[in-house]
């Protein structure tokens with residue numbers, strides 16, 4: 001899978017290169033390109049936003065900058081770049097660190113358009129089901145808006161070259177889409193085969209069966225006067241499974257009764 005992120009704050013996306021995702025990049029399962037939207041600004045001030053038609057507070061990001069950026073990234077004409085800042089933990093260049101290199105067709109299977117995800121608090125709620133579906137994509141582009149958002153015509157026009165989804169990660173407001181991209185990229189890429197060590201380890205994730213995951217324990221058996229539940233030491237797999245199911249139900253009833261009602 002290839003992920004491209006277009007943002008005015010490329011440094012926010014640095015965590016994509018660490019831990020789980022960094023491993024996936026090293027294994028060649030994942031490629032990440034981060035693109036500075038200002039590279040497509042045309043005026044001397046490199047401006048990317050302007051005042052809103054109809055008035056109101058804040059600024060709106062300009063279609064004349066976003067349009068060409070999305071065109072170029074869809075076609076692989078911009079591969080993205082790494083920040084100039086020193087990266088002591090990176091000892092060899094990764095192919096997506098290199099500027100000016102093109103990549104071969106990242107179109108989805110059967111010539112599908114790439115998927116464009118636009119993070120916005122006004123979007124459809126991001127779910128585990130979307131993460132599962134999108135983990136099969138070949139090419140996902142994230143368009144990070146800041147300020148009061150992006151001119152809506154950008155989303156409309158992008159539908160000519162992308163399958164477009166406007167998505168929210170929850171009922172609260174962030175300053176921009178960058179952190180939402182980190183959240184979604186992690187949720188999506190951990191489901192790609194080979195990214196997590198144990199392929200079956202996400203079959204028991206919270207939400208994959210519509211319930212929250214129950215509590216887990218490891219050694220020692222007693223710690224600060226607290227015991228591990230006896231059933232987990234019983235060696236009876238059937239009893240353990242029943243207990244875990246009951247713990248899941250109990251936790252879901254307490255914390256997320258909405259998940260039980262919609263089942």
Ligand code: 6GU
Pocket residue numbers: 118119120121123167168169170171172173174175176177180
């Ligand atoms: Cl995806 N973006 C922003 N800016 N705020 C949000 C969000 C996204 N999801 C929830 N709040």
